Amino acid sequence: MGKKLIxxxxxxxxxxxxxxxxxxxxxxxxxRDTNARFVKLEQQAAEAKSSADNAWMLTSxxxxxxxxxxxxxxxxxxxxxxxxxxxxxxxxxALMAVVTVLWGLFxxxxxxxxxxSFIGGLENVFLRGVxxxxxxxxxxxxxxxxxxxxxxxxxxITPALIAGAFAERMKFSAxxxxxxxxxxxxxxxMAHMVWGKGGLLNASLxxxxxxxxxxxxxxxxxxxxVSALVCALYLGKRVGYPKEAMPxxxxxxxFIGACPLWVGWFGFNAGSALAAGSLATSxxxxxxxxAAAATVGWAGAEWIRNGKPSxxxxxxxxxxxxxxITPAAGFVKPMAAxxxxxxxGVFCYAMVAKVKAKFGYDDSLDAFGVHGAGGTxxxxxxxVFAVSAVNPIFKDAQGNTVASGLIEGNAYQxxxxxxxxxxxxxxxxxxxxxxxxxxxxxxGLRITEEEEVQxxxxxxxxxxxxxxEASA
Amino acid sequence: MTKLEAVxxxxxLDAVKTALHEIGxxxxxxxxxxxxxxxxxxxxVYRGRExxxxxxxxxxxxxxxxxxxxxxxxxAVLGAARTGKIGDGKIFLxxxxxxxxxxxxxxxxxxx
Numbered sequence: 001m002g003k004k005l006i007x008x009x010x011x012x013x014x015x016x017x018x019x020x021x022x023x024x025x026x027x028x029x030x031x032r033d034t035n036a037r038f039v040k041l042e043q044q045a046a047e048a049k050s051s052a053d054n055a056w057m058l059t060s061x062x063x064x065x066x067x068x069x070x071x072x073x074x075x076x077x078x079x080x081x082x083x084x085x086x087x088x089x090x091x092x093x094a095l096m097a098v099v100t101v102l103w104g105l106f107x108x109x110x111x112x113x114x115x116x117s118f119i120g121g122l123e124n125v126f127l128r129g130v131x132x133x134x135x136x137x138x139x140x141x142x143x144x145x146x147x148x149x150x151x152x153x154x155x156x157i158t159p160a161l162i163a164g165a166f167a168e169r170m171k172f173s174a175x176x177x178x179x180x181x182x183x184x185x186x187x188x189x190m191a192h193m194v195w196g197k198g199g200l201l202n203a204s205l206x207x208x209x210x211x212x213x214x215x216x217x218x219x220x221x222x223x224x225x226v227s228a229l230v231c232a233l234y235l236g237k238r239v240g241y242p243k244e245a246m247p248x249x250x251x252x253x254x255f256i257g258a259c260p261l262w263v264g265w266f267g268f269n270a271g272s273a274l275a276a277g278s279l280a281t282s283x284x285x286x287x288x289x290x291a292a293a294a295t296v297g298w299a300g301a302e303w304i305r306n307g308k309p310s311x312x313x314x315x316x317x318x319x320x321x322x323x324x325i326t327p328a329a330g331f332v333k334p335m336a337a338x339x340x341x342x343x344x345g346v347f348c349y350a351m352v353a354k355v356k357a358k359f360g361y362d363d364s365l366d367a368f369g370v371h372g373a374g375g376t377x378x379x380x381x382x383x384v385f386a387v388s389a390v391n392p393i394f395k396d397a398q399g400n401t402v403a404s405g406l407i408e409g410n411a412y413q414x415x416x417x418x419x420x421x422x423x424x425x426x427x428x429x430x431x432x433x434x435x436x437x438x439x440x441x442x443x444g445l446r447i448t449e450e451e452e453v454q455x456x457x458x459x460x461x462x463x464x465x466x467x468x469e470a471s472a
Numbered sequence: 473m474t475k476l477e478a479v480x481x482x483x484x485l486d487a488v489k490t491a492l493h494e495i496g497x498x499x500x501x502x503x504x505x506x507x508x509x510x511x512x513x514x515x516x517v518y519r520g521r522e523x524x525x526x527x528x529x530x531x532x533x534x535x536x537x538x539x540x541x542x543x544x545x546x547x548a549v550l551g552a553a554r555t556g557k558i559g560d561g562k563i564f565l566x567x568x569x570x571x572x573x574x575x576x577x578x579x580x581x582x583x584x
Contacts, residue, residue, distance in 0.1 A: 244486050453483040462517050 046141075050134075053141040056276035057150055063267025064153035066260050068092050068160050074257025075319075076164055077465075079365045082249035083455025084168045085465035091163040094172075095179055096156055102183055103152045110188035112138065112151065114197040117208065119189045137197050137205060139274040150271060151191070158187055158220045164365030165228030166235050166445075168246075169452055172460040174443045178435055186223055186431040190424060194219050201420045203393055211420030212386055212393070212404070212413065214283065215272035217327025217379040218424040225372020226428035228363060234436045235445055237362035239452050246364075251312050258315035262291055265322045269329035282390055283329035287322065290329075290341030294321020297345020305353075313349070320348035320370050324378030331386035331393070331404060340381050348374050376421055383417035473568040473581060474542045478533045479507065480553040480561040485531045491552035492535075495544045499584070500535040510558055530561060536568050538581045 073092035080088045099107070106125045112135075115121035124130055127148065135144040159179045166175075193199040194213050201218075203210035213219060238246070248254060270284035298317025299309040324344030325337055332340065352369035363369060386405030388394070394402045394410075403410035439445060446452075451459035458464060480488055485502065492500065506527040513526035537545055546563060554560055573583040 239483070240486065453481070458514065458516070462515065464516065 050141045053139075053275045053277075054143065054146055056280065057139075057142050057146045057271060057274065060267035060271025061146070061150040061153050063264045064150070064157065064271065065096070067264035067268065068153075068157045069096055071257050071260040071264055072157065072160050074253050075261060075315075076167065076254075076257070076365055078250040078253030078255070078257060079164075079248040080167050081246060081455070082466060083457055083464075085249065085253075085457065086463060087172070087456025087460050088163070088167055090172070090461060091175055092160045094176060095160045098176060098180065099156045099159065099183055100152060102180065103148075103155055107155060107183055107188050108148050108151070110184065111155070111191040112148075112196050115192065117198060117200040118193060120192045120196050138195075141275055147274070150274075151195075154216055154220060154268075155183060155187055155191070158216075158224045159183060161221070161224040161367055161371050162228045162231060164367030165232040165363050167364040168456060169235060169238050169446055171444060171447050172456075174439050174445045177439050177443055178445075181435040181438070182227065182432065185435060186227065186427055187219075190219050190223050190427055193423065194420065201416075201423060209416050209419040210394070211379075211416050212331055212382045213327045213379065213420060214330035214382075214391075215269045215326045217323075217375050217382065218420050221323050221326060221371040221375025222379060222421060222424040223428045225368045225370070225375050226425050227432040228367030229361070229372055230429055230432040231436065232361050232363040232368065234433070234440075238364065239449055241362045241364075242360070248312065255311060255315055258318060262318055262322065265291070265326075269322075269326060273330055279330055279391060285334050286329045286332055286337035287325055289334050289337040290321040290325030290344070291318045292321070293338045293341030294318060294324065294345030294348075297321070297342045298349045299345075301346045301349045302353075316352070316366070316370065317345040317349070320344045320374045323348075323371055323374035324381065326375070327379045328382040328385060331382060331391050333385075333387060333390060336385035336387075336407075340378060340385065343381070344374050344377055347377055376425075379421045379424075380414070380417050383414040386413065473536055473571060473584065474539055475534065475536050475566045475568045476542065476545055476549075477564040477566075478549050478553065478561065479505065479530050480533065480549070481555065481559065482529055482531050484553040484555075484560075485533075487552040488533060488549055491548040492545060495541070495548050497535060497537065497541065497545055497548075500533055503532045503534070505530050505532045509562065528559070536571055536584055538584060 069092055073089040076092065077085045077089040104127055106122070108127065108130065109122055109124035110120045113120035113122065113124045127145075130144045130148050132143045132145065134140050134142055135147060138144075139147050159182055162179075162182070163175070170178075193201045193207075194211060195202065197205050199205070199207050201207045201209050201211040201213075203212050211218065240246070265287055266284050269287040270280040273280035273283055295314050295317040298320060299314045302313040303309040321341035321344050324340050325332075328337070328340055348370050351373040352366045356363060356366070356369055382405070384406040386393075387408055388401045388404045391404070392401035394404060396402050404413065406414050436445065447456070447459055478488070482504075489500070489502075506529055508526050508528055513524060513528055516523045516525055533549075535545070542565065546565070549563055570579060571581070571583040572579050
């Protein structure tokens with residue numbers, strides 16, 4: 001025992017002495033040398049952080065793409081009748097391709113280039129100047145190219161959501177034309193206003209009406225949801241609606257689609273921290289809690305009203321909660337997320353089950369009832385529940401953090417949220433109406449009644465989702 | 473008793489059903505079928521390979537009627553299912569010897 005103690009002391013002394021000698025040598029070295037080492041160390045630390053952030057952001061980008069395909073494609077594909085299954089899935093998949101091309105050519109620049117308060121400039125067309133160097137205004141630790149490709153995934157899923165409103169009756173050619181115009185006329189300006197440099201509603205880069213929108217409550221869900229309603233009203237009902245029963249042909253497909261939507265949403269919301277730090281964790285947790293609470297809310301409301309909780313109700317509730325928490329994810333605490341989710345689940349259920357039936361519009365897959373209504377609700381509740389402890393986004397002139405949302409005493413923020421939501425509604429209504437009119441006059445929006453009875457799969461693509469016989 | 477079988481366009485099922493209910497037809501069996509008459513099929517292409525499909529999805533309605541109702545039912549189906557184009561389908565009538573209600577052994581027109 002005693003020997004061991006002596007040995008330990010001897011070792012400790014030796015180590016200490018050695019360290020002393022090394023330190024003395026460093027001190028003896030020139031000051032310039034030490035400085036150089038520190039600079040190098042700092043640089044290495046920055047590189048390490050950059051690598052970590054970049055890894056998370058590339059993962060997030062992939063997760064968000066997964067929300068469109070297969071997530072949304074399966075979710076919507078299951079909800080339509082079986083003669084429209086692949087036509088509906090193709091709408092999502094086609095946008096993965098078309099929006100990507102637009103994004104590279106000019107949409108990224110129109111969204112995130114520095115331009116006016118309403119739309120970005122043209123300095124980044126053809127992705128000029130979008131390379132390995134970070135764009136410090138947006139995300140200082142990741143390559144601008146990572147930021148660009150991450151934002152692209154949002155630009156893909158947003159128009160894909162609208163397809164739920166005109167399901168089973170729009171020409172494929174008209175759909176593509178509509179989406180190309182919509183990306184440029186509605187999405188790019190809205191993304192610029194909320195997230196772009198100098199945008200009218202930007203909360204962190206000096207907007208006139210700073211709107212809190214962490215991951216796209218207004219940019220993604222309000223714009224797509226409201227445009228969906230306009231589409232449903234403009235195109236009119238499907239042949240036979242609402243007299244004929246048009247139940248989902250496969251709740252199984254929808255279920256398999258809803259699950260990657262939930263998982264992908266972690267990339268959508270937690271990725272919107274644009275770094276791999278604690279804010280990403282906070283957004284991740286809020287996202288998950290809201291989805292869970294909304295599932296309980298929707299299925300519970302249905303259980304009380306119909307006597308049975310449906311599977312479709314459960315997965316629709318999860319999506320509604322994810323929609324509502326999207327603008328709030330990086331600003332609220334977990335318990336606030338639970339409340340937002342619960343309200344969203346019940347509210348969206350009421351929109352879909354009551355309001356839609358009352359007004360009789362054929363929002364076939366409830367793009368407005370879930371994304372428009374849930375997005376609007378979430379954007380407003382963000383102004384209520386945002387707290388500076390989670391995300392110190394607002395500073396006064398001295399650089400001190402000030403209150404974020406209503407529960408911290410900043411009632412003014414709720415007004416800003418209303419402005420943001422109002423701008424999104426207005427832009428979506430006016431833009432969508434104008435585009436629909438143009439496409440209607442030039443290409444024609446709807447397939448013929450015969451084609452509608454035959455289904456999108458055969459009439460638009462010459463294929464069937466479920467082939468009936470092997471030989472013919 | 474007469475058995476009425478009608479092969480119709482899928483899109484006309486609702487109209488035919490309603491028309492038959494209006495004249496008092498109480499029961500029917502509906503089957504999703506595939507088939508063809510004079511109407512030509514269509515072509516589907518999978519990865520460049522063409523398949524011609526001549527069996528087209530149709531709906532078949534079957535019911536057994538008391539003789540007094542047959543002509544009314546035929547008129548109802550004709551009126552509701554006709555678009556005037558090839559592919560509207562056909563109606564077949566045949567004699568039915570007996571009908572038996574499984575629940576209580578009742579026989580004849582009373583069992584319908």
